[in-house]
Amino acid sequence: MPIPSLSPNEAIICFLLILLVPLAGAGLALVNSGLGRCRSAAHVMMSSLCVVGVSALFYVAVGFSWQGVVGRSGHSILMGARPWNWIAAEPFLLRGLRLDLSTESLVVLLQMFSVGLAAIIPLSAGSDRWRLGAACASSALLAGWTYPLFAHWVWGGGWLSQLGANCGLGRGLVDGGGASTIQAVGGLTALSITWILGPRRGKFSNDGIPAAIPGHNAILVLAGCFAAWIGWIALNSAGALLFAGVMNQKLVLITINTTLSAVASGLTTAIVTRVRFGRPDASLTANGWIGGLVVSSAAAAFLKPAAAILIGTISGALIFFIIDLLESRLATDDPGGAVSVHAVGGILGLLAVCVSDAQQSGQFLAQLAGVSTLLGFVLPLTYGLNWLLNKIYPQRVDQEGERQGMDLYELGAGAYPEFVVHSDEFSQRWN
Amino acid sequence: MRIAGFLLLTAGWVIVTAALFLLNSPGPRAAFVVAGTAVQVFGLIFAVRSHRALELERD
Numbered sequence: 001m002p003i004p005s006l007s008p009n010e011a012i013i014c015f016l017l018i019l020l021v022p023l024a025g026a027g028l029a030l031v032n033s034g035l036g037r038c039r040s041a042a043h044v045m046m047s048s049l050c051v052v053g054v055s056a057l058f059y060v061a062v063g064f065s066w067q068g069v070v071g072r073s074g075h076s077i078l079m080g081a082r083p084w085n086w087i088a089a090e091p092f093l094l095r096g097l098r099l100d101l102s103t104e105s106l107v108v109l110l111q112m113f114s115v116g117l118a119a120i121i122p123l124s125a126g127s128d129r130w131r132l133g134a135a136c137a138s139s140a141l142l143a144g145w146t147y148p149l150f151a152h153w154v155w156g157g158g159w160l161s162q163l164g165a166n167c168g169l170g171r172g173l174v175d176g177g178g179a180s181t182i183q184a185v186g187g188l189t190a191l192s193i194t195w196i197l198g199p200r201r202g203k204f205s206n207d208g209i210p211a212a213i214p215g216h217n218a219i220l221v222l223a224g225c226f227a228a229w230i231g232w233i234a235l236n237s238a239g240a241l242l243f244a245g246v247m248n249q250k251l252v253l254i255t256i257n258t259t260l261s262a263v264a265s266g267l268t269t270a271i272v273t274r275v276r277f278g279r280p281d282a283s284l285t286a287n288g289w290i291g292g293l294v295v296s297s298a299a300a301a302f303l304k305p306a307a308a309i310l311i312g313t314i315s316g317a318l319i320f321f322i323i324d325l326l327e328s329r330l331a332t333d334d335p336g337g338a339v340s341v342h343a344v345g346g347i348l349g350l351l352a353v354c355v356s357d358a359q360q361s362g363q364f365l366a367q368l369a370g371v372s373t374l375l376g377f378v379l380p381l382t383y384g385l386n387w388l389l390n391k392i393y394p395q396r397v398d399q400e401g402e403r404q405g406m407d408l409y410e411l412g413a414g415a416y417p418e419f420v421v422h423s424d425e426f427s428q429r430w431n
Numbered sequence: 432m433r434i435a436g437f438l439l440l441t442a443g444w445v446i447v448t449a450a451l452f453l454l455n456s457p458g459p460r461a462a463f464v465v466a467g468t469a470v471q472v473f474g475l476i477f478a479v480r481s482h483r484a485l486e487l488e489r490d
Contacts (some may be wrong), residue, residue: 376444376445
Protein backbone atom coordinates (compact mmCIF):
# COMPACT_ATOMS: atom_id res chain seq x y z
CA MET A 1 0.00 0.00 0.00
CA PRO A 2 1.51 3.40 -0.97
CA ILE A 3 2.04 6.01 1.72
CA PRO A 4 -1.08 8.21 1.94
CA SER A 5 -0.83 11.82 0.91
CA LEU A 6 -2.49 13.86 3.68
CA SER A 7 -4.03 17.26 3.11
CA PRO A 8 -2.76 20.04 5.46
CA ASN A 9 -5.90 19.70 7.61
CA GLU A 10 -5.57 15.93 7.80
CA ALA A 11 -1.89 16.29 8.70
CA ILE A 12 -2.74 18.64 11.58
CA ILE A 13 -5.45 16.30 12.85
CA CYS A 14 -3.00 13.40 12.62
CA PHE A 15 -0.33 15.41 14.48
CA LEU A 16 -2.76 16.26 17.29
CA LEU A 17 -3.78 12.61 17.57
CA ILE A 18 -0.14 11.52 17.77
CA LEU A 19 0.41 13.97 20.64
CA LEU A 20 -2.12 11.96 22.69
CA VAL A 21 -0.39 8.61 22.09
CA PRO A 22 2.01 8.93 25.09
CA LEU A 23 -1.10 8.69 27.31
CA ALA A 24 -1.26 5.01 26.34
CA GLY A 25 2.28 4.56 27.69
CA ALA A 26 1.44 6.54 30.83
CA GLY A 27 -1.61 4.34 31.35
CA LEU A 28 0.40 1.14 30.99
CA ALA A 29 3.05 2.46 33.38
CA LEU A 30 0.37 3.17 36.00
CA VAL A 31 -1.17 -0.27 35.51
CA ASN A 32 2.24 -1.95 35.82
CA SER A 33 3.10 0.03 38.92
CA GLY A 34 -0.22 -0.73 40.62
CA LEU A 35 -0.04 -4.44 39.83
CA GLY A 36 3.43 -4.78 41.38
CA ARG A 37 4.45 -4.70 45.03
CA CYS A 38 4.48 -1.36 46.89
CA ARG A 39 8.21 -1.72 47.55
CA SER A 40 8.89 -1.59 43.77
CA ALA A 41 6.26 0.99 42.77
CA ALA A 42 8.62 3.93 42.17
CA HIS A 43 11.06 1.63 40.39
CA VAL A 44 8.41 0.64 37.84
CA MET A 45 7.56 4.28 37.08
CA MET A 46 11.23 5.25 36.92
CA SER A 47 11.95 2.27 34.63
CA SER A 48 9.04 3.26 32.39
CA LEU A 49 10.41 6.76 31.98
CA CYS A 50 13.94 5.49 31.35
CA VAL A 51 12.96 2.83 28.79
CA VAL A 52 10.83 5.37 26.88
CA GLY A 53 13.88 7.63 26.74
CA VAL A 54 16.30 4.88 25.71
CA SER A 55 13.89 3.57 23.07
CA ALA A 56 13.37 7.01 21.54
CA LEU A 57 17.13 7.59 21.35
CA PHE A 58 17.94 4.21 19.83
CA TYR A 59 15.01 4.32 17.44
CA VAL A 60 16.05 7.72 16.10
CA ALA A 61 19.75 6.80 16.05
CA VAL A 62 19.50 3.45 14.27
CA GLY A 63 16.01 1.90 14.40
CA PHE A 64 14.38 4.12 11.82
CA SER A 65 17.16 3.27 9.37
CA TRP A 66 15.93 -0.36 9.27
CA GLN A 67 12.23 0.51 9.40
CA GLY A 68 11.89 3.32 6.87
CA VAL A 69 8.72 4.50 5.19
CA VAL A 70 6.81 3.00 2.25
CA GLY A 71 8.16 4.16 -1.09
CA ARG A 72 11.60 5.20 0.15
CA SER A 73 14.89 3.33 -0.21
CA GLY A 74 15.12 -0.32 0.80
CA HIS A 75 16.75 -3.66 -0.02
CA SER A 76 14.83 -6.35 -1.90
CA ILE A 77 15.55 -9.95 -2.79
CA LEU A 78 14.13 -11.70 -5.85
CA MET A 79 12.32 -14.96 -5.04
CA GLY A 80 9.81 -16.74 -7.22
CA ALA A 81 10.37 -13.98 -9.82
CA ARG A 82 8.97 -11.39 -7.40
CA PRO A 83 10.84 -8.70 -5.43
CA TRP A 84 10.51 -8.95 -1.62
CA ASN A 85 11.54 -5.92 0.37
CA TRP A 86 13.18 -7.07 3.63
CA ILE A 87 14.93 -4.03 5.13
CA ALA A 88 14.94 -0.25 4.67
CA ALA A 89 18.08 1.72 3.86
CA GLU A 90 17.59 5.10 5.51
CA PRO A 91 20.53 7.11 6.88
CA PHE A 92 21.13 7.06 10.66
CA LEU A 93 19.78 9.83 12.94
CA LEU A 94 16.98 10.81 10.53
CA ARG A 95 19.41 12.61 8.23
CA GLY A 96 17.86 13.82 4.98
CA LEU A 97 14.28 13.46 6.23
CA ARG A 98 11.87 16.41 6.01
CA LEU A 99 10.77 16.92 9.60
CA ASP A 100 7.74 19.11 8.95
CA LEU A 101 4.12 18.03 8.68
CA SER A 102 4.94 15.65 5.81
CA THR A 103 3.56 12.12 6.05
CA GLU A 104 7.09 10.72 6.54
CA SER A 105 7.72 13.01 9.51
CA LEU A 106 4.38 12.05 11.10
CA VAL A 107 5.32 8.37 10.69
CA VAL A 108 8.63 8.99 12.48
CA LEU A 109 6.90 10.85 15.31
CA LEU A 110 4.26 8.16 15.80
CA GLN A 111 6.92 5.44 15.69
CA MET A 112 9.08 7.19 18.26
CA PHE A 113 6.14 7.08 20.69
CA SER A 114 5.05 3.57 19.64
CA VAL A 115 8.44 2.03 20.27
CA GLY A 116 8.36 3.51 23.78
CA LEU A 117 4.97 1.91 24.31
CA ALA A 118 6.34 -1.45 23.15
CA ALA A 119 9.29 -1.06 25.55
CA ILE A 120 7.01 -0.42 28.55
CA ILE A 121 5.14 -3.71 28.04
CA PRO A 122 7.92 -6.10 29.24
CA LEU A 123 8.41 -4.04 32.43
CA SER A 124 5.19 -5.50 33.73
CA ALA A 125 6.51 -9.05 33.29
CA GLY A 126 9.82 -8.27 35.00
CA SER A 127 8.25 -6.35 37.87
CA ASP A 128 9.95 -6.68 41.32
CA ARG A 129 13.14 -8.31 39.95
CA TRP A 130 14.32 -6.66 36.69
CA ARG A 131 17.29 -4.32 37.17
CA LEU A 132 16.89 -0.79 35.82
CA GLY A 133 20.10 -0.90 33.78
CA ALA A 134 19.17 -4.26 32.26
CA ALA A 135 15.68 -3.01 31.36
CA CYS A 136 17.25 -0.02 29.57
CA ALA A 137 19.74 -2.24 27.71
CA SER A 138 16.97 -4.63 26.69
CA SER A 139 14.88 -1.68 25.46
CA ALA A 140 17.80 -0.50 23.36
CA LEU A 141 17.89 -3.90 21.64
CA LEU A 142 14.13 -3.78 21.12
CA ALA A 143 14.07 -0.22 19.74
CA GLY A 144 17.25 -0.51 17.72
CA TRP A 145 16.67 -3.88 16.05
CA THR A 146 13.72 -6.16 16.85
CA TYR A 147 10.92 -3.61 16.60
CA PRO A 148 12.07 -1.69 13.48
CA LEU A 149 12.82 -4.83 11.49
CA PHE A 150 9.36 -6.31 12.05
CA ALA A 151 7.68 -2.89 11.70
CA HIS A 152 9.38 -2.46 8.32
CA TRP A 153 7.84 -5.73 7.14
CA VAL A 154 4.36 -4.58 8.21
CA TRP A 155 4.39 -0.77 7.89
CA GLY A 156 7.49 0.15 5.89
CA GLY A 157 6.59 -1.56 2.62
CA GLY A 158 8.25 -4.85 3.62
CA TRP A 159 7.39 -8.37 2.50
CA LEU A 160 4.39 -8.92 4.81
CA SER A 161 2.70 -5.83 3.40
CA GLN A 162 3.57 -7.01 -0.13
CA LEU A 163 1.67 -10.30 0.26
CA GLY A 164 -1.37 -8.73 -1.40
CA ALA A 165 0.46 -7.42 -4.47
CA ASN A 166 2.88 -10.35 -4.82
CA CYS A 167 0.71 -13.34 -3.88
CA GLY A 168 -2.84 -12.05 -4.17
CA LEU A 169 -3.42 -12.51 -0.41
CA GLY A 170 -6.05 -9.83 0.25
CA ARG A 171 -4.46 -6.46 0.99
CA GLY A 172 -1.29 -8.00 2.46
CA LEU A 173 -0.92 -7.97 6.23
CA VAL A 174 -3.33 -5.39 7.66
CA ASP A 175 -2.50 -3.85 11.05
CA GLY A 176 -3.71 -0.27 11.43
CA GLY A 177 -2.92 0.39 15.11
CA GLY A 178 -0.01 -1.93 15.88
CA ALA A 179 -1.58 -5.13 17.26
CA SER A 180 1.42 -7.03 15.91
CA THR A 181 4.18 -4.42 15.62
CA ILE A 182 3.68 -2.80 19.04
CA GLN A 183 1.60 -5.13 21.19
CA ALA A 184 2.64 -8.62 20.12
CA VAL A 185 6.31 -7.65 19.78
CA GLY A 186 6.20 -6.12 23.29
CA GLY A 187 4.25 -9.11 24.65
CA LEU A 188 6.65 -11.68 23.19
CA THR A 189 9.58 -9.72 24.61
CA ALA A 190 7.77 -9.87 27.96
CA LEU A 191 7.52 -13.66 27.59
CA SER A 192 11.27 -13.86 26.93
CA ILE A 193 11.97 -11.69 29.97
CA THR A 194 9.83 -13.85 32.29
CA TRP A 195 11.63 -16.96 31.05
CA ILE A 196 15.07 -15.41 31.49
CA LEU A 197 14.44 -13.80 34.89
CA GLY A 198 12.47 -16.68 36.39
CA PRO A 199 9.67 -16.16 38.92
CA ARG A 200 9.76 -13.89 41.95
CA ARG A 201 11.11 -15.51 45.09
CA GLY A 202 8.28 -17.25 46.93
CA LYS A 203 5.89 -17.17 43.96
CA PHE A 204 5.83 -20.94 43.45
CA SER A 205 6.05 -23.71 46.04
CA ASN A 206 8.29 -26.74 45.49
CA ASP A 207 5.49 -28.60 43.75
CA GLY A 208 4.69 -25.63 41.48
CA ILE A 209 1.62 -24.27 43.29
CA PRO A 210 1.50 -20.47 42.79
CA ALA A 211 1.16 -18.09 45.75
CA ALA A 212 -1.05 -15.02 45.28
CA ILE A 213 1.00 -11.78 45.30
CA PRO A 214 -1.71 -9.16 44.82
CA GLY A 215 -1.07 -5.77 43.22
CA HIS A 216 -0.52 -3.01 45.76
CA ASN A 217 -2.77 -0.24 44.40
CA ALA A 218 -6.01 -0.84 42.49
CA ILE A 219 -6.54 2.92 42.12
CA LEU A 220 -3.37 3.28 40.05
CA VAL A 221 -4.35 0.27 37.96
CA LEU A 222 -7.85 1.52 37.19
CA ALA A 223 -6.72 5.13 36.61
CA GLY A 224 -4.16 3.72 34.19
CA CYS A 225 -6.98 2.09 32.25
CA PHE A 226 -8.64 5.47 31.68
CA ALA A 227 -5.39 7.07 30.49
CA ALA A 228 -4.64 4.11 28.22
CA TRP A 229 -8.15 4.32 26.72
CA ILE A 230 -7.55 7.89 25.48
CA GLY A 231 -4.05 7.04 24.27
CA TRP A 232 -5.31 3.98 22.42
CA ILE A 233 -8.04 5.88 20.59
CA ALA A 234 -5.34 8.29 19.39
CA LEU A 235 -2.97 5.43 18.49
CA ASN A 236 -5.58 3.49 16.52
CA SER A 237 -6.74 6.65 14.74
CA ALA A 238 -3.29 7.96 13.81
CA GLY A 239 -2.11 4.46 12.82
CA ALA A 240 -5.15 3.91 10.60
CA LEU A 241 -4.57 7.27 8.86
CA LEU A 242 -0.88 6.61 8.25
CA PHE A 243 -0.69 2.84 7.73
CA ALA A 244 -4.11 1.59 6.67
CA GLY A 245 -4.95 4.35 4.21
CA VAL A 246 -8.30 5.25 5.79
CA MET A 247 -9.84 8.70 5.53
CA ASN A 248 -10.61 11.21 8.28
CA GLN A 249 -14.28 10.31 8.09
CA LYS A 250 -13.54 6.95 9.73
CA LEU A 251 -12.14 8.49 12.94
CA VAL A 252 -15.50 8.32 14.70
CA LEU A 253 -15.91 4.64 13.78
CA ILE A 254 -12.39 3.92 15.07
CA THR A 255 -13.17 5.64 18.38
CA ILE A 256 -16.46 3.76 18.76
CA ASN A 257 -14.87 0.39 17.93
CA THR A 258 -11.89 0.91 20.23
CA THR A 259 -14.22 1.84 23.09
CA LEU A 260 -16.69 -0.99 22.45
CA SER A 261 -13.92 -3.57 22.33
CA ALA A 262 -12.41 -2.30 25.61
CA VAL A 263 -15.69 -2.14 27.50
CA ALA A 264 -16.87 -5.54 26.22
CA SER A 265 -13.57 -7.11 27.20
CA GLY A 266 -13.40 -5.43 30.62
CA LEU A 267 -17.00 -6.29 31.47
CA THR A 268 -16.57 -9.89 30.32
CA THR A 269 -13.56 -10.31 32.59
CA ALA A 270 -15.50 -8.73 35.46
CA ILE A 271 -18.35 -11.21 34.91
CA VAL A 272 -16.02 -14.20 34.53
CA THR A 273 -14.14 -13.32 37.73
CA ARG A 274 -17.47 -12.73 39.53
CA VAL A 275 -18.61 -16.22 38.52
CA ARG A 276 -15.24 -17.83 39.33
CA PHE A 277 -14.33 -16.05 42.60
CA GLY A 278 -17.67 -14.72 43.84
CA ARG A 279 -16.56 -11.07 43.35
CA PRO A 280 -15.33 -9.12 40.33
CA ASP A 281 -11.54 -8.81 40.45
CA ALA A 282 -10.24 -5.26 39.84
CA SER A 283 -6.76 -6.30 38.62
CA LEU A 284 -8.05 -8.88 36.17
CA THR A 285 -10.80 -6.54 34.97
CA ALA A 286 -8.13 -3.93 34.23
CA ASN A 287 -6.20 -6.57 32.30
CA GLY A 288 -9.36 -7.37 30.38
CA TRP A 289 -9.90 -3.68 29.61
CA ILE A 290 -6.36 -3.24 28.28
CA GLY A 291 -6.73 -6.53 26.40
CA GLY A 292 -9.83 -5.15 24.66
CA LEU A 293 -7.85 -2.08 23.59
CA VAL A 294 -5.06 -4.31 22.28
CA VAL A 295 -7.45 -6.54 20.34
CA SER A 296 -9.06 -3.51 18.67
CA SER A 297 -5.72 -2.21 17.41
CA ALA A 298 -5.37 -3.92 14.04
CA ALA A 299 -8.90 -3.64 12.70
CA ALA A 300 -10.62 -0.74 14.50
CA ALA A 301 -11.03 1.13 11.21
CA PHE A 302 -12.68 -1.82 9.45
CA LEU A 303 -14.88 -3.51 12.06
CA LYS A 304 -18.61 -3.14 12.40
CA PRO A 305 -19.54 -2.14 15.99
CA ALA A 306 -21.16 -5.55 16.62
CA ALA A 307 -17.93 -7.27 15.56
CA ALA A 308 -15.95 -5.01 17.91
CA ILE A 309 -18.19 -6.11 20.79
CA LEU A 310 -17.75 -9.75 19.77
CA ILE A 311 -13.96 -9.67 19.63
CA GLY A 312 -13.87 -7.70 22.89
CA THR A 313 -16.01 -10.35 24.58
CA ILE A 314 -13.82 -13.17 23.28
CA SER A 315 -10.70 -11.29 24.39
CA GLY A 316 -12.04 -10.67 27.90
CA ALA A 317 -12.73 -14.37 28.47
CA LEU A 318 -9.58 -15.62 26.73
CA ILE A 319 -7.20 -13.29 28.55
CA PHE A 320 -8.53 -14.39 31.93
CA PHE A 321 -8.03 -18.06 31.08
CA ILE A 322 -4.56 -17.50 29.61
CA ILE A 323 -3.45 -15.57 32.72
CA ASP A 324 -4.73 -18.46 34.84
CA LEU A 325 -3.09 -21.07 32.60
CA LEU A 326 0.31 -19.34 32.56
CA GLU A 327 0.38 -18.91 36.32
CA SER A 328 -1.17 -22.10 37.62
CA ARG A 329 -0.09 -24.64 35.00
CA LEU A 330 2.98 -23.25 33.25
CA ALA A 331 4.92 -21.69 36.16
CA THR A 332 5.23 -18.35 34.37
CA ASP A 333 5.34 -15.41 36.77
CA ASP A 334 4.01 -12.42 34.85
CA PRO A 335 2.78 -9.96 37.54
CA GLY A 336 1.08 -7.58 35.13
CA GLY A 337 -0.28 -10.12 32.66
CA ALA A 338 1.77 -8.68 29.78
CA VAL A 339 2.08 -11.98 27.92
CA SER A 340 -1.66 -12.69 27.98
CA VAL A 341 -2.80 -9.13 27.36
CA HIS A 342 -0.27 -7.98 24.77
CA ALA A 343 1.08 -11.11 23.08
CA VAL A 344 -2.13 -13.17 22.98
CA GLY A 345 -4.31 -10.06 22.58
CA GLY A 346 -2.11 -8.75 19.77
CA ILE A 347 -2.30 -12.05 17.87
CA LEU A 348 -6.06 -12.20 18.39
CA GLY A 349 -6.32 -8.61 17.12
CA LEU A 350 -4.35 -9.52 14.03
CA LEU A 351 -6.76 -12.36 13.29
CA ALA A 352 -9.77 -10.10 13.98
CA VAL A 353 -9.06 -8.39 10.66
CA CYS A 354 -10.59 -11.50 9.05
CA VAL A 355 -14.05 -10.63 10.43
CA SER A 356 -13.82 -7.00 9.30
CA ASP A 357 -14.56 -5.10 6.11
CA ALA A 358 -10.86 -5.43 5.21
CA GLN A 359 -11.45 -9.15 4.64
CA GLN A 360 -10.71 -10.13 1.05
CA SER A 361 -9.82 -13.42 -0.58
CA GLY A 362 -6.60 -14.73 0.98
CA GLN A 363 -6.61 -12.19 3.84
CA PHE A 364 -6.62 -14.96 6.47
CA LEU A 365 -3.39 -16.41 5.06
CA ALA A 366 -1.75 -12.97 5.10
CA GLN A 367 -2.72 -12.48 8.76
CA LEU A 368 -1.58 -16.04 9.56
CA ALA A 369 1.81 -15.28 7.94
CA GLY A 370 2.08 -12.31 10.33
CA VAL A 371 1.33 -14.54 13.34
CA SER A 372 3.84 -17.10 12.08
CA THR A 373 6.52 -14.42 11.73
CA LEU A 374 5.88 -13.23 15.27
CA LEU A 375 6.28 -16.77 16.65
CA GLY A 376 9.04 -17.98 14.35
CA PHE A 377 11.17 -14.87 13.97
CA VAL A 378 10.38 -12.23 16.61
CA LEU A 379 10.17 -14.58 19.63
CA PRO A 380 13.46 -16.44 18.94
CA LEU A 381 15.19 -13.15 18.05
CA THR A 382 14.06 -11.27 21.14
CA TYR A 383 14.73 -14.28 23.39
CA GLY A 384 18.19 -14.75 21.85
CA LEU A 385 19.15 -11.08 22.21
CA ASN A 386 17.97 -10.93 25.83
CA TRP A 387 19.66 -14.27 26.62
CA LEU A 388 22.96 -12.90 25.28
CA LEU A 389 22.46 -9.67 27.23
CA ASN A 390 21.84 -11.72 30.37
CA LYS A 391 25.18 -13.51 29.87
CA ILE A 392 27.03 -10.19 29.59
CA TYR A 393 25.02 -8.18 32.11
CA PRO A 394 22.81 -10.23 34.48
CA GLN A 395 19.29 -8.92 34.27
CA ARG A 396 17.87 -10.18 37.56
CA VAL A 397 18.52 -8.28 40.76
CA ASP A 398 20.33 -10.23 43.50
CA GLN A 399 18.60 -11.83 46.47
CA GLU A 400 19.17 -8.84 48.75
CA GLY A 401 17.59 -6.53 46.19
CA GLU A 402 14.49 -8.67 46.03
CA ARG A 403 14.26 -8.79 49.81
CA GLN A 404 14.65 -5.02 50.24
CA GLY A 405 12.49 -4.15 47.25
CA MET A 406 13.63 -2.48 44.05
CA ASP A 407 12.84 1.03 45.30
CA LEU A 408 15.24 0.98 48.24
CA TYR A 409 17.84 -1.23 46.59
CA GLU A 410 18.18 0.55 43.26
CA LEU A 411 16.75 4.02 43.86
CA GLY A 412 17.62 4.50 47.54
CA ALA A 413 14.11 5.59 48.54
CA GLY A 414 10.67 4.01 48.61
CA ALA A 415 7.57 5.25 46.85
CA TYR A 416 5.67 5.44 50.13
CA PRO A 417 8.24 6.43 52.79
CA GLU A 418 5.64 7.13 55.48
CA PHE A 419 4.36 3.54 55.40
CA VAL A 420 5.94 0.46 56.93
CA VAL A 421 6.33 -1.69 53.85
CA HIS A 422 8.62 -4.52 54.94
CA SER A 423 7.42 -7.52 56.88
CA ASP A 424 10.72 -7.70 58.81
CA GLU A 425 10.41 -4.06 59.95
CA PHE A 426 6.80 -4.74 60.78
CA SER A 427 7.69 -7.69 62.98
CA GLN A 428 10.47 -5.73 64.75
CA ARG A 429 8.00 -3.00 65.63
CA TRP A 430 5.40 -5.35 67.05
CA ASN A 431 7.55 -8.06 68.64
CA MET B 432 13.88 -29.14 25.07
CA ARG B 433 13.70 -25.36 24.93
CA ILE B 434 16.16 -25.28 22.03
CA ALA B 435 14.03 -27.90 20.26
CA GLY B 436 11.01 -25.66 20.82
CA PHE B 437 12.73 -22.62 19.32
CA LEU B 438 14.01 -24.71 16.40
CA LEU B 439 10.46 -25.89 15.67
CA LEU B 440 9.17 -22.30 15.89
CA THR B 441 11.77 -21.15 13.37
CA ALA B 442 11.34 -24.22 11.14
CA GLY B 443 7.60 -23.60 10.96
CA TRP B 444 8.22 -20.01 9.96
CA VAL B 445 10.66 -21.11 7.25
CA ILE B 446 7.98 -23.46 5.86
CA VAL B 447 5.45 -20.61 5.83
CA THR B 448 7.76 -18.10 4.14
CA ALA B 449 9.04 -20.65 1.62
CA ALA B 450 5.45 -21.49 0.67
CA LEU B 451 4.59 -17.82 0.23
CA PHE B 452 7.72 -16.95 -1.74
CA LEU B 453 7.99 -20.02 -3.95
CA LEU B 454 4.54 -21.55 -4.53
CA ASN B 455 2.18 -20.00 -7.05
CA SER B 456 -0.97 -22.09 -6.81
CA PRO B 457 -3.27 -21.10 -3.96
CA GLY B 458 -4.17 -24.62 -2.73
CA PRO B 459 -0.67 -25.98 -1.94
CA ARG B 460 0.40 -22.55 -0.69
CA ALA B 461 -2.44 -22.44 1.84
CA ALA B 462 -1.75 -26.05 2.89
CA PHE B 463 1.93 -25.33 3.55
CA VAL B 464 1.17 -22.11 5.45
CA VAL B 465 -1.25 -23.97 7.73
CA ALA B 466 1.22 -26.86 8.12
CA GLY B 467 4.05 -24.47 9.02
CA THR B 468 1.85 -22.80 11.62
CA ALA B 469 0.96 -26.22 13.07
CA VAL B 470 4.69 -26.98 13.43
CA GLN B 471 5.03 -23.69 15.31
CA VAL B 472 2.23 -24.64 17.70
CA PHE B 473 4.21 -27.77 18.62
CA GLY B 474 7.33 -25.62 19.03
CA LEU B 475 5.50 -23.26 21.36
CA ILE B 476 4.20 -26.16 23.46
CA PHE B 477 7.77 -27.55 23.70
CA ALA B 478 9.23 -24.19 24.70
CA VAL B 479 6.55 -23.48 27.31
CA ARG B 480 6.72 -26.97 28.84
CA SER B 481 10.50 -26.81 29.03
CA HIS B 482 10.22 -23.56 30.97
CA ARG B 483 7.88 -25.20 33.48
CA ALA B 484 10.22 -28.16 33.90
CA LEU B 485 13.19 -25.80 34.44
CA GLU B 486 11.33 -23.77 37.06
CA LEU B 487 10.28 -26.84 39.02
CA GLU B 488 13.90 -28.10 38.89
CA ARG B 489 15.16 -24.72 40.11
CA ASP B 490 12.81 -24.82 43.10
